[in-house]
Amino acid sequence: KQEVTQIPAALSVPEGENLVLNCSFTDSAIYNLQWFRQDPGKGLTSLLLIQSSQREQTSGRLNASLDKSSGRSTLYIAASQPGDSATYLCAVGGGADGLTFGKGTHLIIQP
Amino acid sequence: NAGVTQTPKFQVLKTGQSMTLQCAQDMNHEYMSWYRQDPGMGLRLIHYSVGAGITDQGEVPNGYNVSRSTTEDFPLRLLSAAPSQTSVYFCASSYAASSDTQYFGPGTRLTVL
Numbered sequence: 001k002q003e004v005t006q007i008p009a010a011l012s013v014p015e016g017e018n019l020v021l022n023c024s025f026t027d028s029a030i031y032n033l034q035w036f037r038q039d040p041g042k043g044l045t046s047l048l049l050i051q052s053s054q055r056e057q058t059s060g061r062l063n064a065s066l067d068k069s070s071g072r073s074t075l076y077i078a079a080s081q082p083g084d085s086a087t088y089l090c091a092v093g094g095g096a097d098g099l100t101f102g103k104g105t106h107l108i109i110q111p
Numbered sequence: 112n113a114g115v116t117q118t119p120k121f122q123v124l125k126t127g128q129s130m131t132l133q134c135a136q137d138m139n140h141e142y143m144s145w146y147r148q149d150p151g152m153g154l155r156l157i158h159y160s161v162g163a164g165i166t167d168q169g170e171v172p173n174g175y176n177v178s179r180s181t182t183e184d185f186p187l188r189l190l191s192a193a194p195s196q197t198s199v200y201f202c203a204s205s206y207a208a209s210s211d212t213q214y215f216g217p218g219t220r221l222t223v224l
């Protein structure tokens with residue numbers, strides 16, 4: 001059974017810092033890996049989707065990498081802002097039977 | 112586009128009551144799914160559908176029923192609510208399978224007393 005782990009569980013950094021969130025998964029037979037953002041009391045917003053054949057994806061200040069062989073992904077956030085404060089979720093896709101989620105990293109950016 | 116909509120936003124039930132959580136999408140997506148989110152557990156898949164008339168079970172299907180009579184709608188039915196079903200429920204959709212970008216609804220917060 002696929003298991004997804006996110007480290008750290010919580011992170012607090014001053015505004016302007018670059019930071020890295022980590023995600024690891026146990027079964028490398030995945031179709032893709034997705035990073036989501038969840039604000040308190042809200043739904044999930046997709047940030048980046050990396051297909052299994054890709055190594056990384058970029059969107060603005062966000063960059064996500066994927067190393068299938070080692071079962072790892074990182075989400076890099078450049079020049080963090082208070083508006084980046086949220087919970088970040090990593091999820092791996094195994095096909096038609098849905099996504100397997102990690103428990104998330106709760107991020108606080110201090111003004 | 113409204114995206115993925117869910118109703119109600121909040122619901123309180125008594126043990127044994129039944130109810131239906133509504134989910135609709137206007138993006139003509141074939142794939143729809145239901146997840147529950149519990150503290151310390153992450154999101155877990157309840158049921159999913161790859162198209163109208165086709166549904167299948169996810170990781171935690173017990174106590175829930177689904178049907179998919181149209182492409183747009185994917186309701187989740189709680190047959191006899193139990194306190195263990197207290198959770199936040201999210202509906203999601205994508206163009207095809209879970210390998211596509213998933214769009215999530217705002218969630219339904221359910222409390223079973």
